[in-house]
Amino acid sequence: MKRTSKNKQQEIFEEAVGFYEHGLVTFKGQKEGVLHFEVDGKQVVIHAETEEVLHCDCKDCTPYADCVHAVAALMYLGELQAEDEEEEDQEFVDPEIIDLVDETDYEFVKQFACAILHDSPELLEMFKQMRAERDEQLEDIAGTSFMHTLRVLFARYSNMDNGYYNVDGLLDDLDAIVDEEARDLQTEEQMISILDMMSVVHIYLQALDENYMERINMSYNHMLDYVRKFSRKLKGEDKDQLFAQLKEIVSEYMFGAYTHLAEDVFVEEFSEAKYLEDKIDVCYEKLNERNFLDDGEMSDLLYSRWMSSIVTLFLQAGHSLEYIKDRIEDEYDEVAARAILIEVGKYQKEYTFVREVLNDSMKLDQAHPYLVKKYEKELVKIKKMTETHLN
Numbered sequence: 001m002k003r004t005s006k007n008k009q010q011e012i013f014e015e016a017v018g019f020y021e022h023g024l025v026t027f028k029g030q031k032e033g034v035l036h037f038e039v040d041g042k043q044v045v046i047h048a049e050t051e052e053v054l055h056c057d058c059k060d061c062t063p064y065a066d067c068v069h070a071v072a073a074l075m076y077l078g079e080l081q082a083e084d085e086e087e088e089d090q091e092f093v094d095p096e097i098i099d100l101v102d103e104t105d106y107e108f109v110k111q112f113a114c115a116i117l118h119d120s121p122e123l124l125e126m127f128k129q130m131r132a133e134r135d136e137q138l139e140d141i142a143g144t145s146f147m148h149t150l151r152v153l154f155a156r157y158s159n160m161d162n163g164y165y166n167v168d169g170l171l172d173d174l175d176a177i178v179d180e181e182a183r184d185l186q187t188e189e190q191m192i193s194i195l196d197m198m199s200v201v202h203i204y205l206q207a208l209d210e211n212y213m214e215r216i217n218m219s220y221n222h223m224l225d226y227v228r229k230f231s232r233k234l235k236g237e238d239k240d241q242l243f244a245q246l247k248e249i250v251s252e253y254m255f256g257a258y259t260h261l262a263e264d265v266f267v268e269e270f271s272e273a274k275y276l277e278d279k280i281d282v283c284y285e286k287l288n289e290r291n292f293l294d295d296g297e298m299s300d301l302l303y304s305r306w307m308s309s310i311v312t313l314f315l316q317a318g319h320s321l322e323y324i325k326d327r328i329e330d331e332y333d334e335v336a337a338r339a340i341l342i343e344v345g346k347y348q349k350e351y352t353f354v355r356e357v358l359n360d361s362m363k364l365d366q367a368h369p370y371l372v373k374k375y376e377k378e379l380v381k382i383k384k385m386t387e388t389h390l391n
Helices: 009-023 068-088 095-102 106-119 121-141 144-157 167-187 191-203 210-233 236-252 256-268 272-292 296-316 321-327 335-347 352-365 369-390
Strands: 025-031 034-040 042-047 053-056
Touching: 009 068, 025 068, 034 068, 042 068, 053 068, 068 256, 106 121, 106 167, 121 296, 144 167, 144 191, 144 210, 167 191, 167 210, 191 210, 191 236, 191 256, 210 236, 210 256, 236 256, 256 272, 256 296, 272 296, 296 321, 296 335, 321 352, 335 352, 352 369
Parallel strands: none
Antiparallel strands: 025 034, 034 042, 042 053
16 A cells, blocks of 8 residues: 655645646536546546545555645635535525534533434434435445545534534544544555554544544544554564654654654553664653753653653663663753652662662752652651561
């Protein structure tokens, strides 16, 4: 399967906008249920009903990305459709009603709809018919390109304000589509393409309001569960390739505000020794990002998160606490780094090591009496724990 590089999709979109804005897209007409376009000299064919891209002379379309000519043609098609709607004045729903529903809690709207349908057999039958038509539409697009499936899904939930209504319902449908695509990837032995799929979905999820971040997080986690599962099944070069892709996503924040979810998978999976140094290098890169934060509390949280990950990775690789202490020598002056070593040492009942770090801490932090006092109390506790452990 031909894959799309990290920034290729954005490049395709920008180039397509250029074709569209410079008048290089021409609608050649409709024949036998298909639409014909010419884009910068290339012939593009699109299904009139489903809007799936059927052909482009450049032959660069993939299941996860339409080519630049196809994207430009779809932009032009969207303009034609918008003009038709404006001419027909198809305003089926009062904008005030849309605003009211958008501003109302989804559960309340669902409960209200259930009550209305319960009291009105006529409306219930209408709802059943509309639901059946919707399900039929979903069946019609089954087997089409994944990119097209997403386009149809998000278009179905779009409103007149260039936003989306019933985001919970949209994401429920999206999760189901992801399930189906992931099953196909596994069946077709294309599990390596799971992050390509996620990158495409990410483009669409960026359009959703951040007020729905918690629910959007759930959809990202849903997809990342497949990354976890597939990473454990893949072998050899395929697994190396998936790791390299995930590393790139984490290093470059390619999922934007949701990259932190991919970071967890990056640290927790790929436990083989050959990935250790790369994972630790990325953790150190993240650790150094604290220098760019003005918020002291956020800086401390970021540092603790990534230092904990570094220590955990060394432990998973079977290294001793003494070895880890030596490896993080450059960070040993940090209170948080030593605090993590102390907690791990206590958990592993390495009390001699804990005493060593506490004694170091008393010297390093002697300018902070409250910390010294804290370390003294910890030493007393460790002494008691040591005696209990020996007995």
